[in-house]
Amino acid sequence: MTTPTLATQSAISDEIAEIAAGAVPGGQQPQLDYAPYRSSLLRHPTKDLQQVDPEGIELWAPCFGHQDVDPLEADLTIQHSGEPIGERITIAGRVVDGSSRPVAHQLVEIWQANAGGRYIHQRDQHPAPLDPNFTGAGRCLTDADGTYTFQTIKPGPYPWKNHRNAWRPAHVHFSLFGTDFTQRMITQMYFPGDPLFALDPIYQSITDQDDRDRLVATYDHDLTRPEWSTGYRWDIVLTGSHRTWMDDEDHT
Amino acid sequence: MSDRLRPTPGQTVGPFFHYALPFAGDSELVPPGRPDAIRLHGRVLDGQVAPLQDALVEIWQADPEGVVVQEPGSIHRDGWTFTGWGRAATDNTGRYSFTTLLPGATEPGAAPFFAVTVFARGLLNRLFTRAYVPGHPALVDDALLSSLDATRRQTLVAAADASGLEFDIHLQGDRETVFLTYPGH
Ligand SMILES: [Fe+2]
Numbered sequence: 001m002t003t004p005t006l007a008t009q010s011a012i013s014d015e016i017a018e019i020a021a022g023a024v025p026g027g028q029q030p031q032l033d034y035a036p037y038r039s040s041l042l043r044h045p046t047k048d049l050q051q052v053d054p055e056g057i058e059l060w061a062p063c064f065g066h067q068d069v070d071p072l073e074a075d076l077t078i079q080h081s082g083e084p085i086g087e088r089i090t091i092a093g094r095v096v097d098g099s100s101r102p103v104a105h106q107l108v109e110i111w112q113a114n115a116g117g118r119y120i121h122q123r124d125q126h127p128a129p130l131d132p133n134f135t136g137a138g139r140c141l142t143d144a145d146g147t148y149t150f151q152t153i154k155p156g157p158y159p160w161k162n163h164r165n166a167w168r169p170a171h172v173h174f175s176l177f178g179t180d181f182t183q184r185m186i187t188q189m190y191f192p193g194d195p196l197f198a199l200d201p202i203y204q205s206i207t208d209q210d211d212r213d214r215l216v217a218t219y220d221h222d223l224t225r226p227e228w229s230t231g232y233r234w235d236i237v238l239t240g241s242h243r244t245w246m247d248d249e250d251h252t
Numbered sequence: 253m254s255d256r257l258r259p260t261p262g263q264t265v266g267p268f269f270h271y272a273l274p275f276a277g278d279s280e281l282v283p284p285g286r287p288d289a290i291r292l293h294g295r296v297l298d299g300q301v302a303p304l305q306d307a308l309v310e311i312w313q314a315d316p317e318g319v320v321v322q323e324p325g326s327i328h329r330d331g332w333t334f335t336g337w338g339r340a341a342t343d344n345t346g347r348y349s350f351t352t353l354l355p356g357a358t359e360p361g362a363a364p365f366f367a368v369t370v371f372a373r374g375l376l377n378r379l380f381t382r383a384y385v386p387g388h389p390a391l392v393d394d395a396l397l398s399s400l401d402a403t404r405r406q407t408l409v410a411a412a413d414a415s416g417l418e419f420d421i422h423l424q425g426d427r428e429t430v431f432l433t434y435p436g437h
Contacts, residue, residue, distance in 0.1 A: 029261050029437070030376040037264075039374030042299035043423050049379075049433035052396050056358030057314050057367050058434075062337035065324025098256045098436060107327075111272030121268040137272035173266060175273065181312050181367050182434040186378060188263040205376050206261045214260045237257045240436040 007163040009199060012036050016204045023207035036201035038162050058181045059243045064107040064141060074140035076110075076152040084134035086115025086153030088229040091189070091217065094146040097178060098240030102146030109175040110150055111137045117156030117170075126158050151229065157196055169196035169203060176236060183238040190216045191232065256436070262377035267306050269371075270341060274308075277329035279340035281311075281352040288316070290416030292366065292383065293349035296342050298374075299424030303346020307372035309421070310339045311350055311383075314364065318356030354385060354416075363390040363397070366410075370421055370431075379431040383419040384409045396432075404430050 015036045023031075032044040077084055091110075095103040113119050113136060116128035120135055134153065142148050157170045171188040178184065190203065197203055197212075206212045214237075223231020265273075282289050296307040313336050314320050321336040340348040355364045365382040384391060386409050391397060397405050407429045410417035422429050 028259060030263065032376050034376055037374070037376065040376055041374075042302070043304070043372060043374035044376070045379065045428055045431050046299075046424055047428055047430075050396070050400070050430050052432050052434060054434050055395075056362055057312055057320055057336075057355070057365075060312075060320045060322070062312055062326055062335060063322050063324045064326060067330075068324055068327035096257070098259060100257060109273060111269060113268075119268040119271075121271050123267055135271070173263075173269065173272070181369075182380065182437070184310070184369050184378060184380075185260075185262045186265045186371055187260060188266075202264060202376070205263075211258065211261050214258070215263070236260045239259045239434070240256055242434065242436070 006161065009163060009165055012163045012166070012201060013199060016201060020204070020207050025208055027207050028211050030205035031207060034201065034205040037205055054180065054182050054242045061106070061177050061179050061181055061183065064105075064177075066141070069107065069139050069141050071140070073138055074150050076134070076136060076138045076150065079135050080133040082133040084114065084131050084153050086131075086134070088151070089154050090149065090151055090223050090225065090229050090231045091172065091234060092147065092149040092223055092231070093234040093236060095142050095148060095176060095236045095238065096146055097183065097238050101241070102144070103142055103178050103238060104144045104146055106142050106177050106179075107139065108142060108148045109137075109139050110152075110172050112152065112155040112172040113158055115153050115156050117158035128156070128158070154191070157194075162201060167196050167199070169194040169200050174236070176238065178238040178241065180241050180243060182242060185238065188215060189234050192216055192219060264373060264376050265308060265371035267373040269308060273339065274341050275327055279338050279348070279350045280329065281336070281338045281350060282334060283331055284351045288353060289351050290354055291349060292352055292410070292417045292419060293347060293415075294419040294421060295346040296348065296370065296372065296421045297346060297423065297425075301422070301425060304342055304372050304423075305344045305346060307342040307346070307348070307370060308339065309342070309348040310337070310369040311352070312337050312367040312369075313352065313355040314358050316353050316356045318358045318364070320358060357388075357390060361390055361393070363388050363394040368419075368421075370423075372423070375423065379423075380433070381421070381429055381431050382408055383417070385417070386410055386412050400430060
């Protein structure tokens, strides 16, 4: 066994720039075959995705209800006996489909590192402190308008071993369901102005700047609560629904 | 389609989802002891046929009569309500396993299948596929299966075994699973 030599950041940045220069505009989604993210090398399909019209079960999505999600699960700062360390924030936004219809009463799940950039996960070896008052996982249901709201603390950036001195921009992982199975998605929300954006192969795997920008929350002073927390707004658009909506169908 | 909003892009699930996404009973759509319960299981494999220990598989299916269930309770799992949805992280041999019911055809003449979503570290966006129920007479007329050559078609049909169905997911390689994209994606 030879220990693979990790690439330098400048080598990774050159790869990122080269792919960006050759990318077709309007890709929308991340490239699955994106070598600067080394773990993707053996984990991306090599054949084109098969275009198919959704049928039967694919036209519907699972339902979640109040027996599934306690409203308190949307507050990641109250899961332990003490207050977590860090910058207390509110993250709120709307989940809509491609036709601007709200995705109502649907499950949103989040998870994140603590303020020091450490996950409670066993495999996280970053020698930053765990916070006994922060787990970093939450859930909620969107309301009738598609709005979700979480109270949490701002996660820290963290190192990973993709290449030498690799650091992820601070982010919150989001898991989303729509009204159709085909809208299922998991993504990451970032914070505005992060200096690590240009260096991060996961963020840069979305080669169109406008599309990348859609993952960045906006500071929103209207969501900021006096003497309590700062607010970030992040709206989420799922791919369009394929079902034929009836005019009188209750989708709000 | 110019009135369509551009979708928010996906990102990898990453390596650290295990303390957040799995929950008690996530892969048990019905309790394991139920007489009509089947097991749907398989491995998630990379381009060197190495198992993924950090993949997450979700299924969404009709009930045995072909009814698309619209009942909440997938997380709460009261033991009586079949919701049609489940989630299973792969173990350290790359295997996922669900306890569920055999899905029925959602329309007369349709081939029953499990709708499957795959997430993993190293996979920059989710992948969709179908696990068809083997031996069903409607398989021969299925539009998707008919559009594929025999080798590719085979990747979408589960194999019957003693406990139910086995469905391996190859992200890459000679036996690469057919992954799907839908209009508007
Ligand atoms: Fe992360």
